[in-house]
Amino acid sequence: MAEAPLISFEKVWKTYGEGEARVHALAGVDMSIERGDFVAIMGPSGSGKSTSMNIVGCLDAPTKGRYGFLGIDAGRLDRTRRAILRNLHIGFVFQGYNLLPRTTAAENVELPLIYRGMASGERRKLAMQALGEVGLEGREHHTPAELSGGQQQRVAIARAIVTRPTLLVADEPTGNLDTARSHEIMELMTRLNADYGLTIVMVTHEPDIAAYARRTIAFRDGQIASDTLRAEAA
Amino acid sequence: MLLETIRLALRSVRRNVLRSFLTLLGIVIGVAAVIAMLTIGSGTTAKVRSDISALGSNLLTVRSGRPPTPGQPPVRSNRPLEDKDVTALRAHLLGARAISGASQKTVTVVSGTESLSVSVTGSDTGYFDARNLAVIDGRLYSDAEIRSGANVCLVGETVRQQFFGSASPLGSTIRVGRMSCDIIGLLEPKGYTGFGQDQDNVVMMPLTTFQRRIAGNRNIETIYVAADDATPTSELQTRIEDIIRDTRRITADKEDDFNVRDMTQIADAMASATSTMTGMLSAVAGVSLLVGGIGIMNIMLVSVTERTREIGIRLAIGAHEKHILIQFLVEATVLSVLGGLIGIAIGLALAGAASLALSIPFAPSLAVVLMAVGFSALIGMVFGFFPALRGARLDPIEALRHE
Numbered sequence: 102m103a104e105a106p107l108i109s110f111e112k113v114w115k116t117y118g119e120g121e122a123r124v125h126a127l128a129g130v131d132m133s134i135e136r137g138d139f140v141a142i143m144g145p146s147g148s149g150k151s152t153s154m155n156i157v158g159c160l161d162a163p164t165k166g167r168y169g170f171l172g173i174d175a176g177r178l179d180r181t182r183r184a185i186l187r188n189l190h191i192g193f194v195f196q197g198y199n200l201l202p203r204t205t206a207a208e209n210v211e212l213p214l215i216y217r218g219m220a221s222g223e224r225r226k227l228a229m230q231a232l233g234e235v236g237l238e239g240r241e242h243h244t245p246a247e248l249s250g251g252q253q254q255r256v257a258i259a260r261a262i263v264t265r266p267t268l269l270v271a272d273e274p275t276g277n278l279d280t281a282r283s284h285e286i287m288e289l290m291t292r293l294n295a296d297y298g299l300t301i302v303m304v305t306h307e308p309d310i311a312a313y314a315r316r317t318i319a320f321r322d323g324q325i326a327s328d329t330l331r332a333e334a335a
Numbered sequence: 336m337l338l339e340t341i342r343l344a345l346r347s348v349r350r351n352v353l354r355s356f357l358t359l360l361g362i363v364i365g366v367a368a369v370i371a372m373l374t375i376g377s378g379t380t381a382k383v384r385s386d387i388s389a390l391g392s393n394l395l396t397v398r399s400g401r402p403p404t405p406g407q408p409p410v411r412s413n414r415p416l417e418d419k420d421v422t423a424l425r426a427h428l429l430g431a432r433a434i435s436g437a438s439q440k441t442v443t444v445v446s447g448t449e450s451l452s453v454s455v456t457g458s459d460t461g462y463f464d465a466r467n468l469a470v471i472d473g474r475l476y477s478d479a480e481i482r483s484g485a486n487v488c489l490v491g492e493t494v495r496q497q498f499f500g501s502a503s504p505l506g507s508t509i510r511v512g513r514m515s516c517d518i519i520g521l522l523e524p525k526g527y528t529g530f531g532q533d534q535d536n537v538v539m540m541p542l543t544t545f546q547r548r549i550a551g552n553r554n555i556e557t558i559y560v561a562a563d564d565a566t567p568t569s570e571l572q573t574r575i576e577d578i579i580r581d582t583r584r585i586t587a588d589k590e591d592d593f594n595v596r597d598m599t600q601i602a603d604a605m606a607s608a609t610s611t612m613t614g615m616l617s618a619v620a621g622v623s624l625l626v627g628g629i630g631i632m633n634i635m636l637v638s639v640t641e642r643t644r645e646i647g648i649r650l651a652i653g654a655h656e657k658h659i660l661i662q663f664l665v666e667a668t669v670l671s672v673l674g675g676l677i678g679i680a681i682g683l684a685l686a687g688a689a690s691l692a693l694s695i696p697f698a699p700s701l702a703v704v705l706m707a708v709g710f711s712a713l714i715g716m717v718f719g720f721f722p723a724l725r726g727a728r729l730d731p732i733e734a735l736r737h738e
Contacts, residue, residue: 184653184655184656193651199644199647200648203350212649216652216653264653
């Protein structure tokens with residue numbers, strides 16, 4: 102028997118609103134993602150791609166159905182347990198970088214470790230290491246305002262991987278970047294996926310960005326419209 | 336972790352220096368007012384106590400008039416104390432170290448072209464012992480001078496400075512009211528009382544001289560009795576009452592028409608009046624602490640709203656509700672404790688200035704300071720709790736979407 106998938110959706114529904122105004126963001130989605138995979142989630146706005154990403158990232162819970170993460174019924178966990186799960190296993194990269202302003206790169210990267218209760222010396226060491234992995238040695242004392250968009254996104258990636266997570270959830274990671282910077286970021290993510298076996302789930306609406314992924318899942322109207330493997334990976 | 340949070344809170348306070356300062360103002364003013372009140376209050380109490388004990392230890396005073404009863408105005412008897420009362424006490428009272436009749440009047444004293452309004456006291460020699468007065472130059476009047484009503488007097492330091500500058504007043508003559516008298520001694524300076532009365536603006540003379548030349552009658556205003564070390568003042572008080580009732584022929588069915596007062600009791604009463612007063616003023620000042628607390632609550636709500644996105648990030652990467660709650664609670668507490676510390680500094684400075692101006696002792700109390708710190712921390716926690724909870728309860732997805 103094969104190893105259980107890292108992520109599994111079983112008849113997952115996410116419903117907003119009541120009565121007439123009721124909207125099904127996800128309507129009975131089934132999918133599974135294996136450990137070490139690199140998945141792009143695509144689809145027009147309102148298709149359910151953001152909702153499914155929030156559930157995958159344990160930021161949200163399904164209204165109905167089962168969301169399994171690491172074999173745990175993660176959809177049934179309370180807020181605090183989901184927070185612990187995120188801290189231990191999930192790294193986030195957002196479109197708008199979402200770094201704390203007026204806070205140095207190193208401090209931003211240390212942030213998830215603070216919530217693990219790690220001592221500051223060790224925190225600093227791991228943060229420097231993570232910044233090194235994204236190619237930002239020597240920038241650790243710069244604040245976001247002193248860094249370019251591409252560099253800010255690298256800091257965000259460093260913050261996401263400093264905890265050595267199982268899963269990296271990226272929401273339009275290149276949305277605010279020009280083409281050259283976008284491809285640099287994607288190459289970095291590809292490398293993390295290849296070198297560490299880091300599972301990546303990335304939401305994007307740009308096909309050339311999605312092309313970096315091994316598998317592309319397209320959503321439409323709360324359901325999976327297509328699920329394709331990249332030609333050479335197949 | 337807590338240290339980390341405090342550092343974070345301090346940084347956030349530094350980022351909005353002006354805003355933080357304005358927020359703190361309520362706490363600063365409140366704490367400063369309470370600290371100043373309590374410090375000045377305890378200084379005044381200490382001063383009152385030391386003044387009254389300087390009047391003489393174990394001192395009792397006898398005056399005419401019914402003892403004051405609560406709720407009724409004091410009644411002045413038209414029957415003053417007389418020489419025979421003093422004589423009777425001298426003859427029969429046991430346990431007294433010193434006994435003296437004394438009367439007092441404010442009279443204009445003139446020397447050359449200078450004049451000064453001075454408190455003039457006529458007394459026996461026992462008065463000096465009973466009230467701890469000392470002669471630092473010259474001599475006290477003799478028994479013979481008291482008997483004959485000689486025109487001699489002693490002056491206080493203020494009187495000397497007014498008429499003689501730094502020169503010795505001994506042997507000079509001054510006019511006290513309509514009599515002239517020779518200065519035979521200089522009294523030791525005593526400074527001001529807690530009520531701002533100059534204790535050195537005095538002239539002392541034999542009681543007989545005072546009665547004849549100043550008052551124009553044989554009345555005695557006050558009899559001072561100092562208890563010896565072995566006799567409790569309460570016991571002496573009873574003995575005095577018995578003797579005076581006898582000399583004044585007050586029958587058992589009549590009330591006293593004189594009163595005996597224990598200076599230590601008066602000291603206690605005055606001290607407690609002062610502390611009640613300062614307590615009330617402090618309570619009023621405490622209201623501004625409440626206002627300050629509301630200010631903190633307001634600014635923390637603003638801060639939580641402003642930093643919604645930051646809260647979203649923190650929640651997304653694994654902060655628990657508890658962490659966010661603590662972060663904002665610590666920030667509110669740091670803010671209000673900072674206000675408390677500034678308030679303590681200002682309050683102590685005010686109290687220090689006041690104690691110089693009023694010449695009372697500067698009596699800062701560690702307990703009061705610690706209480707102020709604790710109380711301002713409490714205010715921060717109480718008023719910071721609701722905004723912090725609001726931040727902690729945010730939905731990470733909503734918070735991340737917040738612009």
